Amino acid sequence: MLNSINLSSKDIRRLLQAVRERLHLSGFEIALIIVGGANLNVMNIVARTTKDVDVIAQTEGEGDELTIRSPLPFPEPLTQAIETVARDFNISSDWMNAEVAAQWNVGMPDTILDDLTWRKYSALKVGFAGRQTIISLKLFAAADRSPASVHAQDLVALRPTDDELLHAADWVKTQDASEHFSSLVDDVIRYVKRDRE
Amino acid sequence: MLREIGNKLKQAAEEALIDACWRQWIVLGASGTEIHKRQATSIVDVEQLILFSSLLRRKEQRLELFLNWFAVVGAPLVSLQRIQGLTDRFAAEEKSQIALFAQMALSAGDRRWKTIAKSDAEIPGSPKLKGPSIPNLLHPGALMLRFRAGFGLGAKADLMTILVGQCGHPRTVKHLVEAAAYRETSVREALRDLTLAAFVVKSNNRPAEYIARSPWHTDTTSVRETSGSFYSEGNAELSRSSWKTLWPVLSFLHDCMTLFDTTDSEELSEYIFYSKFRDVLETYRDDLVLLGIVLPHTVPTNSDFSDVWTKIMHQSVDAVTDWLAENL
Numbered sequence: 384m385l386n387s388i389n390l391s392s393k394d395i396r397r398l399l400q401a402v403r404e405r406l407h408l409s410g411f412e413i414a415l416i417i418v419g420g421a422n423l424n425v426m427n428i429v430a431r432t433t434k435d436v437d438v439i440a441q442t443e444g445e446g447d448e449l450t451i452r453s454p455l456p457f458p459e460p461l462t463q464a465i466e467t468v469a470r471d472f473n474i475s476s477d478w479m480n481a482e483v484a485a486q487w488n489v490g491m492p493d494t495i496l497d498d499l500t501w502r503k504y505s506a507l508k509v510g511f512a513g514r515q516t517i518i519s520l521k522l523f524a525a526a527d528r529s530p531a532s533v534h535a536q537d538l539v540a541l542r543p544t545d546d547e548l549l550h551a552a553d554w555v556k557t558q559d560a561s562e563h564f565s566s567l568v569d570d571v572i573r574y575v576k577r578d579r580e
Numbered sequence: 581m582l583r584e585i586g587n588k589l590k591q592a593a594e595e596a597l598i599d600a601c602w603r604q605w606i607v608l609g610a611s612g613t614e615i616h617k618r619q620a621t622s623i624v625d626v627e628q629l630i631l632f633s634s635l636l637r638r639k640e641q642r643l644e645l646f647l648n649w650f651a652v653v654g655a656p657l658v659s660l661q662r663i664q665g666l667t668d669r670f671a672a673e674e675k676s677q678i679a680l681f682a683q684m685a686l687s688a689g690d691r692r693w694k695t696i697a698k699s700d701a702e703i704p705g706s707p708k709l710k711g712p713s714i715p716n717l718l719h720p721g722a723l724m725l726r727f728r729a730g731f732g733l734g735a736k737a738d739l740m741t742i743l744v745g746q747c748g749h750p751r752t753v754k755h756l757v758e759a760a761a762y763r764e765t766s767v768r769e770a771l772r773d774l775t776l777a778a779f780v781v782k783s784n785n786r787p788a789e790y791i792a793r794s795p796w797h798t799d800t801t802s803v804r805e806t807s808g809s810f811y812s813e814g815n816a817e818l819s820r821s822s823w824k825t826l827w828p829v830l831s832f833l834h835d836c837m838t839l840f841d842t843t844d845s846e847e848l849s850e851y852i853f854y855s856k857f858r859d860v861l862e863t864y865r866d867d868l869v870l871l872g873i874v875l876p877h878t879v880p881t882n883s884d885f886s887d888v889w890t891k892i893m894h895q896s897v898d899a900v901t902d903w904l905a906e907n908l
Contacts, residue, residue, distance in 0.1 A: 404852050470862075471855050473878075
């Protein structure tokens with residue numbers, strides 16, 4: 384069985400596969416975008432365990448027609464599938480959640496639809512956010528918490544280029560107009576530049 | 581591998597269900613003692629018996645003959661309202677299985693069954709009746725039919741059956757609603773009348789409890805003091821009638837059978853196979869535990885998922901079939 388505190392890449396894939404199978408049973412299909420530790424793990428960007436799978440958006444359509452919206456509230460079949468999988472694997476029912484979707488209230492990175500890596504689990508289509516989106520969200524999270532947080536560590540592990548950090552900083556600073564926040568962002572960037580080598 | 585596990589468990593569930601039906605039909609007088617000598621010792625819930633026999637008739641043809649016999653000799657003692665209430669808990673395809681009994685009963689002259697009978701239902705050609713011309717109402721296990729024959733179909737006769745079958749244990753309205761499968765308002769109204777007529781004593785505690793009392797007992801003793809009095813005045817035969825709420829047991833086995841049937845015809849993944857079994861187990865777990873059935877724990881483990889769940893499935897089905905064999 385899995386440990387809800389430490390989900391490995393293998394665990395996450397297994398859980399997503401289980402959700403797919405439960406959704407398939409109920410004849411429901413959905414496409415979601417995942418960010419956070421689960422994203423880093425499955426994409427082999429950072430080899431660390433995570434406690435949950437963060438859903439930031441629900442998508443509709445494909446290619447040029449692709450649109451996104453807040454995943455909240457989760458559609459009932461998805462909620463049921465998540466809860467059933469939690470029951471079956473004996474993990475917390477919030478193992479897959481959309482807390483990060485609060486970002487919709489203040490604005491999403493403009494790169495959210497760029498470089499998505501799709502994994503199709505039949506009835507469940509999962510888009511893993513692209514590199515620039517991850518860097519932007521991680522920079523925001525690190526500035527919001529502390530330069531020593533796990534988010535800053537993830538950012539270091541991502542080894543972002545100066546251009547990527549600059550692009551991310553432009554967006555992050557729109558999230559909070561205060562001077563204090565702007566200086567926190569700069570602190571994180573300095574920390575990352577120092578430790579990324 | 582899944583198919584093998586599924587087939588084995590399906591067979592165990594199916595055999596237990598068929599055996600339970602057989603043992604109850606024999607109580608009512610159906611011919612079959614030469615094959616199954618053990619009769620049920622608990623009171624037969626005739627609507628459940630008809631329902632599960634209808635669902636199993638394709639697996640065991642003799643159940644169809646028993647149904648046909650009873651449709652001819654006992655249909656007037658069957659509650660249409662109750663059987664419809666019970667079938668509502670099943671999927672549409674399963675619900676339709678009751679149409680055959682309804683058609684048989686209609687053919688035998690009971691017009692009440694017209695609403696759910698299907699004229700295209702395949703009644704076995706020239707059925708040979710598998711029992712006497714009237715059901716055996718004097719068997720302790722036939723108490724439900726006996727009360728109905730005496731007092732008419734309805735909640736009052738059924739509640740008396742259930743309360744007498746509690747062997748002196750008082751029961752709450754909630755318990756009686758679940759056991760009787762009538763609406764709560766019907767149960768409350770029937771209990772009010774039965775209490776007024778002193779067939780039943782109501783306790784003063786909350787929630788109120790009810791107990792059957794001897795109709796020849798005239799003082800106004802409390803529920804606790806009355807306990808057992810129904811049996812202390814020479815009603816030795818009635819004292820052998822005990823009511824067991826079999827619905828969760830039979831439904832659990834039926835749902836298992838249906839699930840394990842799908843492993844034979846559909847390509848279920850290992851995960852879905854176990855997950856759907858878990859669905860079934862969790863649906864009935866509380867009711868089964870209340871009956872005293874000891875089910876395996878589903879605690880986290882570091883062992884392989886499939887090994888753990890295969891064991892849990894076997895233990896669960898074994899626990900329920902063993903309980904049924906001992907308690908029916």
